[in-house]
Amino acid sequence: MGCVSSKKKLSKSDLEFLEENTEFTKDQIVEWYEGFILDCPNGELTKKKFIQVYRQFFPNGQAEAFCTHIFRTFDADNSGKIDFKEFLMAINITAKGNPEKKLKWAFKMYDIDSNGSIDRQEMLRIIESIYDLLGATAAQNAPNGAITNRDPNDTPESRTAQIFAVMDEDNNGVITEEEFIRGCMADRVLYQMLTADTSDPER
The missing domain is CATH 1.10.238.10 (EF-hand)
Structure with missing residues (x-):
């Protein structure tokens, strides 16, 4: 999906923020980011792609409606897209949060x-x-x-x-x-x- 050499790097500030505010380790965050950028070379995730990714957590159910509600909750500016930080915060809270x-x-x-x-x-x-x-x-x-x-x-x-x-x-x-x-x-x-x-x- 996009040339590896042109892919964006995760900023140090975003990495530190996610280490402090999620249950993921540094290595896990980097791994998530690499997969995110592979699917979303421009660094933004559309609702359609979010549903495709999230569906992996619930392969036997119909994820579209629930994911639409999740996406709305994190797309605070109603732009129709979320960035990696917003994405991982969503995954963390729904999958790992206290x-x-x-x-x-x-x-x-x-x-x-x-x-x-x-x-x-x-x-x-x-x-x-x-x-x-x-x-x-x-x-x-x-x-x-x-x-x-x-x-x-x-x-x-x-x-x-x-x-x-x-x-x-x-x-x-x-x-x-x-x-x-x-x-x-x-x-x-x-x-x-x-x-x-x-x-x-x-x-």
Whole structure:
């Protein structure tokens, strides 16, 4: 994809920043960067390419919708592109981040209109994308991404209702960041579901 001799180098300041702010080692960061520049010689990642890369983490699911939400969260200037630093921060938080950082990031993703709270429609949209992402046995041609081995009563709608019953402490129809973090930290299943993570938040 591009001449090796003309590829950009990772700046010392970006390398130091990523060493301090991610769980990756220096060697891992350099390795990620080399792969990033191979795919994106101009140093910028489009949403289409981001989805292709991220899909590798969830090869059995449908990553497009969830990745679109992730991309939106990190593309702060709505340019339609993210640079390597933004890319690795996204991978770090979603794949390696500590529970509270991951939940703060996840809250931003769920808060689609960035108004500081999550309403039912926003929650439903993300839950639908997570079901698609984690649906290893999703029927390829089933309507609405139906998952064949899942309890038929376990739908994005029922899951959203359940989440609001647990998290919406003051029953005002929206979930604040504090309610979101408290609810996830108190319920391992919710944590894993809402962060698309299979690790234990206690660790």
